[in-house]
Amino acid sequence: MTNQFKQYGLKPFLISALDRMNITTPTPIQEKVIPAAKRGESVIGQSQTGSGKTHAFLLPLLNAIDVTNPNVQLVIAAPSRELATQIYTVASALAEDMPAMRINNYVGGTDKNRQVEKLTNQQPHVAIGTPGRLLDLIKAQALAAHTATAFVVDEADMTLDMGFLPIVDQIASLFPADLQMLVFSATIPPKLQPFLKKYMAHPTEIVIKPKHVIADSVDNWLMSVKGQDKNALIYKLLTRGNPFLALVFADTKESVDAIHRYLASQGLKVAKIHGGIAPRERKRVMKEVADLKYQYVVATDLAARGIDIDGVSLVINAELPNDNEFFIHRVGRTGRKGLPGTAITLYLPGQEAKIAELEHLGIHFAPKQLKNGELVDGYDRNRRQARKPKTEEMSLTIRGLAKKEAKKKKPGYKKKIQAAIADERRRNNKIKKREELRSARKAKKSK
Incomplete structure (x- = not known):
């Protein structure tokens, strides 16, 4: 060619x-x-x-x-x-x-x-x-x-x-x-x-605008850490397969040290890279990683743009970065040159808004959970918000009317209750529209 x-x-x-x-x-x-x-x-x-x-x-x-x-x-x-x-x-x-x-x-x-x-x-x-x-x-x-x-x-x-x-x-x-x-x-x-x-x-x-924020060749998964030991979960994710090279990213050198300590205690040969390590030592570790002497690396974002190895097959975000751009740089370490890769992002309860920010950038996640050592499809974290109520919530007034009419059990009592519900809905809609108009006027005056 x-x-x-x-x-x-x-x-x-x-x-x-x-x-x-x-x-x-x-x-x-x-x-x-x-x-x-x-x-x-x-x-x-x-x-x-x-x-x-x-x-x-x-x-x-x-x-x-x-x-x-x-x-x-x-x-x-x-x-x-x-x-x-x-x-x-x-x-x-x-x-x-x-x-x-x-x-x-x-x-x-x-x-x-x-x-x-x-x-x-x-x-x-x-x-x-x-x-x-x-x-x-x-x-x-x-x-x-x-x-x-x-x-x-x-x-x-x-x-x-x-x-x-x-x-x-x-x-x-x-x-x-x-x-x-x-x-x-x-x-x-x-x-x-x-x-x-x-x-x-x-x-x-x-x-050059990317066609996709994350390469097509990357499986981008999202996992909740609720009620789990995060370090133990990371260990299970790293060892469930046989990654060519796996990178685990954390925000601080303290977090990197803690994850590294745990993984090493479980018998893994794992490298760590962060700004607190002496430059000469860091250079040596980086060279050994490049020479594929390590299968697992725990690092801060300092290494997100410093490791340039095409064979990174797994990236785990142990923590969500403060800067969304760092998320893209982290995940960008895998799936390069069309090679397949997997990125797994762990999140804690209360971090849903941060995940939503990433989704707003065009990043799409597939929810996953670990069951019996296997990764299976998880639940959409927004499922409760998206679920439609089976019946419309009735006010205390309508509930009282319903009980009263049900006791009488006269013909047409159900229609009477439905008509009362419809009237209440119309009144509530009028009140809502008035409030929206008032808010719009206030906003206009404040400009």
Whole structure:
């Protein structure tokens, strides 16, 4: 099969790398971004996680690198060590046949002094890293980033959420006015707009709306935890089958620690990833997860965008995230590239409104429950609200009339009761309409 990326005029080393990766057909975001970036346009790219954003910007920008020029030509900022390392890994694989291209990764938790020493001898063509470490190296006059002609801000919404946007702003201010800037994000929050307007005069905006919020290949199930031990339930869900790789997401590092402790006590070999773990240890665990040394992983949302493994077959939301976007990122870890996956969301009594919010986004759940070790169809949590009353509730007045007439048992007494019910219904409807009109007038006056 002919590699369709050839149509973009990419250099042979990139096409060879794509062939090795078995990537031959561009995704929708790649179809739009690659030509625009090759023309030197600044781009705001918005698409869901797992849509191929990393290759969309790396391919055209690596294609433009001049290896005979010793200066920094491309800077890429990512909000977490895991994401920066992920981009670095992909970039290194794409440049495998171009050993003269120097690509370096600069993240927190690594030896800064050693990095400074190496930079005094030689600058990279491509500098990838977390905002804090990139700025530290620039301020130390070690990384000469000001020569770069292109700057990428990946996962901009996460950068904003984690409080790194002011640091990215400082980095961006160091570049020349004719800088090509590419900003990628799953969402573009309003608070991000001032930054975009400050550095991007006439960007090409590319929005790829997902056909489905959650991939068709994912079974998206919902389970109530009412009256159950949640940790025990998670253990049963993880061990009822044989998942290739299962991710369990929780909101806090304390929750991750508690779930991890329980699963380990049940004999499972399980990894945990959260911000409270030392960077070097976290990097080691992430590598072992990527090498498939673990079948089960418990993590916070920090890892939702940092684990990029196609074989994740099961995702369990042990807790509902505060930010609905994180739910999409979590579930987006499974069912990738058309592979089947299962996502199970656990919820507690009182969290129905949160589930309703997710449904409003277009996320559809199938209710399930665990019976005798088997997952079976559960009950719709809204079934009581949807159930129609068998008979109309009678007022105390009508009840009294019914009893009185029933005692008399005169001919036509049932018709008399029905007529009284109809009269009461008409009166109640008139009262209701008057109240609605009054409310509408009050609302109009208050505007």
